[in-house]
Amino acid sequence: MTKPTILTVDDDPGVLASISRDLRSRYGRDYRIVQATSGAKALDVLAEHALRARPVALIATDQRMPGMSGVQMLSQARQHVTDAKFLLLTAYADTDAAIQAINDVGLDYYLLKPWDPPAERLYPVVDDLLGDWRQEHPPDAGELRVVGHRWSERSHEVKTFLTRNHVPYQWLQIDRDDEARRLVELAQAGPDDLPLVLVPEGEPLRAPSNLELAGALGLRTRAEQPxxxxxxxxxxxxxxxxxxxxxxxxxxxxxxxxxxxxxxxxxxxxxxxxxxxxxxxxxxxxxxxxxxxxxxxxxxxxxxxxxxxxxxxxxxxxxxxxxxxxxxxxxxxxxxxxSYRRLEGPGLAELAGRGVYYGSSASEASQCQGDEVYVVGGANSAGQAALNFARYAKRVVMVVRGKQLEDTMSLYLVAQIRAKDNIEVRLQSSVVAARGDGHLAAITLCEQGSPPHEVPATWLFVYIGASxxxxxxxxxxxxxxxxxxxxxxxxxxxxxxxxxxxxxxxxxxxxxxxxxxxxxxxxxxxxxxxxxxxxxxxxxxxxxxxxxxxx
Structure with a gap:
């Protein structure tokens, strides 16, 4: 695998050499340390990395540079790298701009110059950022394979269990992947055996329970003391x-x-x-x-x-x-x-795990690329989910029973939701039914002042109540x-x-x-x-x- 890149950006040759030296001494074994002397040159480097599919783990940039500031460069960097960590090197006088950049460009951390000694002021910060990036990009994601059906409730539960326990896996969809069908044939597995979990060492797990899955993966399931x-x-x-x-x-x-x-x-x-x-x-x-x-x-x-x-x-x-x-x-x-309270209405119970989901892990949003997503709920959990889905979905519709979001949601989330062009909020509304043949195809909305009406939907995520x-x-x-x-x-x-x-x-x-x-x-x-x-x-x-x- 190509080494991930750490890009350092500064117009001062001495500072650039210093930060690059410090980063190379600690991270050079596992990362490529690449330099750029301006914001424009940094964007050229990122464009080349995107063209060659080279991963970028971290961009460490100075704030005060002629022509293009560090924050301005980072705002454009997202066009080339969607998941790199951003570190801003700045003077005390620029801390207001750095704090604003957390909201504006998704800045992960700002560090006041100078950063000496690096063992105390630089490395702990970078260790944390790179650790988070590595967690999001596990190198061994292909060792564990899960073969299942997109509209299988148990397949969804297995994937959720693995994701939330930080176990990397490769998902193979039986109705789309030739390799998935080949593996099912080799395992002589039938429909009732799905999801099929293939562990690197051991027999295939056929529709395993969470306890069976945890045991096969070596997760602790039994107490050590009486x-x-x-x-x-x-x-x-x-x-x-x-x-x-x-x-x-x-x-x-x-x-x-x-x-x-x-x-x-x-x-x-x-x-x-x-x-x-x-x-x-x-x-x-x-x-x-x-x-x-x-x-x-x-x-x-x-x-x-x-x-x-x-x-x-x-x-x-x-x-x-x-x-x-x-x-x-x-x-x-x-x-x-x-746990989240279950929606009641025709079809909703039957389609649970088949387009109707209660809660979600952050990684599930990428599965909704280009689709429309409905989110039920008006509390913080629903708002955070809607913002996450909006990164991938064509449109996110929030179905909220209350008269206004401010009654149940933190104001910082309300402001972010209103700033998103692809999030629509329907107040005084509820989902009262669902329809589909094996998976969700449509939901029925009941909005105050209007008769119930059906809309097409393949994704419905529910975040209501507390049981x-x-x-x-x-x-x-x-x-x-x-x-x-x-x-x-x-x-x-x-x-x-x-x-x-x-x-x-x-x-x-x-x-x-x-x-x-x-x-x-x-x-x-x-x-x-x-x-x-x-x-x-x-x-x-x-x-x-x-x-x-x-x-």
Whole structure:
């Protein structure tokens, strides 16, 4: 594979030589370091790379250059490289322009000159940017192959599981690819065997469950210890934050996740209002960083395990899995989050996974190249998805029940949506039916003041409501009528038959079962924001310490 390019741009020969030298000394083994002495010459270099299909991983440019500034050059660079990381080298006086460039040209980071010593000021930034680029461009994407049908619900689930767990794969579509049909024939597979997952070493997996798939890929699915200090059910922002803090403070910690780390936030294409990331970051990136951080401190992560019951066994709490396995812990944190509410209406249930999807991973947007996409919902998750789809789709139609976006969506997202020419917002509207023979072909819209009418549609993504995953808790853990978990003072005011059993008051995030805590979206009256979920996860560990000290 051709080495990816790092392009450095500066009109000052001394500065250009210095930045190129520093980058070459650390990254020259894996990247080509190419220089340009002006913005115009940099664009010529990028045009040549595009013509020769040479990947460009990073453009590091000075801001103050005659004829064309760094930001002006980067704004035109997107014509040649759609996915390179942008790094602006600037003086303190130009920081306002750099911050504006985050919105205007998708600047990833700006660095004040000078950057000495590079080991402290330059390399950590570039390591981060190149790490993100490498994650988006895995070199071994062809090792694992998935053969399936575009309109297969299980094929969609397998691809989503692999994507969200950062497992690179090659997708082969049975109705379009000759190679897909050849592989199915070689495996002697029938329609019920799809999707067929071909692993580099081992037998083909025929329509595997997530647990079977995780086991074949070497992902951890079984606990290593008989007893833990803390079992965290759910690997979203709240659960991952709790894992980091608990493990770093010496608690034997395990996280049980039924799908993939990140929860609903893990599917977000861009979280732009999370503290410390001015450019924003994807939910997948946030989850990946958090998992790595938790693992560094010794937390275990069990994947593809569905918790179906909670039991109290004296001082120990046990969680049981759907396959009859279980694990025990001295305390449990419920951070199982919420799932999107299902649309109701003729045809919608039958076409789930066949054109009707609930949530999406950021990478799915590229599958909608040149198509029309309908997005249902008016909260931040819907807005982020609409902006992501708009990068590829011919048109994105947002179907919003409310009277205005500002009622349910952050203003920065509203502004971005209104600035997109290919996003249309239909307020006071809903999807009431769907039609298709094997896959989605049309939906029925109901808009205030107009009779229901059908429109052609092959992509419908739904981001509405919040259904907490709490059925597994049983009657001992008090919940409200919608299933959200009561904690702290709300527990004491809850009606019988589950009164608080101890003389002390429940801790702030403690449920009606002592030693069982709840954090994040699953908790009653939580803020439904990533930052608040992370805060609650950290706070829960402090309360777990207090609980364990009393038992």
């Amino acid at each position: 007893l833990y200090d803390l079992c965290i059910v759910g690997g979203g922002p709240a659960g991952l934050a709790a894992a980091v803090y608990a493990a770093s403070e010496g608690l034997r910690t395990v996280v049980v996740e039924r799908e993939a780390p990140g929860g609903q936030a893990g599917q977000s294409a861009s979280i732009e209002n999370y503290l410390g990331f001015p450019k924003g970051l994807s939910g997948a990136d946030l989850a990946h960083r958090a998992v790595t951080q938790a693992a560094r401190f010794g937390a275990e992560m069990l994947l593809a395990r569905d918790v179906v019951a909670l039991e109290t066994r004296g001082p120990v709490r046990a969680v049981r899995f759907s396959d009859s396995g279980e694990l025990e812990a001295r305390a449990v944190l419920v951070a199982s989050g919420v 907490p995953r709490t059925d597994w808790l049983g009657s001992g853990v008090v919940r409200d009528p919608r299933g959200f978990v009561l904690t702290g003072q709300d527990v004491q005011s809850a009606p019988t038959p589950s009164p608080w059993p101890l003389a002390r008051a429940p801790f702030a995030l403690e449920t009606s079962v002592p030693g069982v805590f709840a954090a994040g979206d699953v908790r009653l009256d939580s803020m439904k924001r990533v930052a608040s979920a992370v805060g609650e996860g950290a706070m829960a560990v402090y309360l777990v310490h207090r609980y364990l000290a009393t038992t």
